[in-house]
Amino acid sequence: MTVQEIIDAMVPVFREVLDADDIELTEATTAEAIIEWDSLNHVQLLHSIEQRFGVEIPQAEAATFKNVGDMARAISVKLAPR
Amino acid sequence: MSAPTIVAQIAVTSSKRLWSLPNEEAFCTAELMSGAGAVAQAIRQLPGFRPGCHIALNLPTSREWIEALLGAWFAQAVPAALNPYALPEELSFCIDELQAVGIIDLHGTEISAEVAPQIARISLCGSRSVHPSPLPGGAPIPPFDPRDCEQFHVDATLDALVLFTSGSSGRPKGVRLSHRGLVASVAGLTAGIEPRDEVFLLQAPMHHVFGVVTCLLALSTQSGAVLLPAFAATTMLEAIVRYRATISFGPPELFLGLSSCPGLARYDLRSFRRILVGGSPCRLAQLLEIERALGLETIFLSFGMTETTGGISLAPLRASDGRPRVHAGRPVPTIEVAVRCGDVLAGPGEEGELCFRGAHLLTGYLGQPEHGENDWLASGDLGLVDADGLLHVTDRIKDIIIKAGENISIAEVERVLLETGRVREVCVVGVPDERLGENVAAAVISTDSALNKRELQRLCQGKLLKSRIPQKIVFVDELPRLPTGKVARRAVRALILEDGKGKSVSP
Incomplete structure (x- = not known):
């Protein structure tokens, strides 16, 4: 999957977990820009993304993501055939 | 106890460990006091320093935060806890309101010069060091003498702390709290929860009264404690397992967040027995879910405000017969509660505005007249006291x-x-x-x-x-x-x- 394809696939996950059907994502989208994203639903969001792509994203790694693009690139690396 | 302050109750000799996350630094109370001594010396050197002056703390929940708080007290200054995550305009407003002589922050994350251009800075860089050294020629700060703590005397009716609340005017209001209020608050909670070899999980922010009082409760009861700079469900669960944390205080939504954390069953939470919830209205189904999911022995329900120096009531969710019911705790003996409908006092079980009086109450708001010792505080909350003496909050008048x-x-x-x-x-x-x-x-x-x-x-x-x-x-x-x-x-x-x-x- 390309980074853009991953971001497109992340949109429905964000919309469902954060309960807002008008969330749009780009590579540059930050947590700060999504009003519905807070520290209490963060773990659920991360877990749902892990499930959607069948990958593991440790909390420490997630803390290094500056934006959605960083997250998508990390998932892309995990999905790449070894 | 000659000086009724929390400082006199903190056991410097306690061997209990405290841990500050995320770097997992371990320390004991005596080391904490050393750091506080260094901060006190730095505060005394600030231009314009005088006893009773305000010193702003712009620090996350951490070892440094406690050192700054205690250091300010040793220097006879009045610490004011800022929200380190607040926006520049709010920080600037709070610093102006305080007319603080200095600000304490972490080296490398100092508040910007635009926010506070004129103010003197004390930067804490890591444990036990103040940057730069306040002593002539940058000489190292001498080690703290525990006798300084034993000899610490201050008039308990004086201000101990300033915390900011969301004011009804749309700007934060500085609430002045006394040493006596802190002592009353901590004593009330200690009697209510009867600490028994506890390790507190301290995740509440220290600019919130809940955070400060829980931290002082842990220190004064010789308990262990784990300090977390921000809420993150998995970090909190990992901390419970790793440090065998036994107790935590917070709003119900926080514990609900823990209860619904994916993979909760992976964590061994057997040490974690009790929580105290407050700061937000509770619902029975929510509390029962928290109790079940976290396998808790006791959930205490409590009510408090910044103006009452935190919790003034507490009681377990389950009565002695084991039946659960939602309430807002039983008022502690040192607080008087009145329920008022206009100028008339409501009877037992009748709804009205909850009003409080006693040692717990604020000394006043910044820039406003003193709150008299015998004055009632109208809480802005509607509620009642039931036939069993339990407090209930039913609605809110304040905006x-x-x-x-x-x-x-x-x-x-x-x-x-x-x-x-x-x-x-x-x-x-x-x-x-x-x-x-x-x-x-x-x-x-x-x-x-x-x-x-x-x-x-x-x-x-x-x-x-x-x-x-x-x-x-x-x-x-x-x-x-x-x-x-x-x-x-x-x-x-x-x-x-x-x-x-x-x-x-x-x-």
């Missing part, structure tokens, strides 16, 4: 929204929305939210039809903390009003809930 334990000023949100220049009239209300207790919502008359919800939210960014930006916004042609002309908030709330059944709606 705040309580979102996951955070008090949000309606006036502040409305002001920022109007200042975008795209809003002609606005009414902000709290709407029920399953996960957060309440959420921020607004009915808006916009100046132009092109404005939508996301654009308005974007205009608020950088001017309002994200948690305060309305998530639900309804655009209307006019606001419902009362016969007096005032906006009818209840009608606005109903309108927002009806529109999209509480979901966010755009024009």
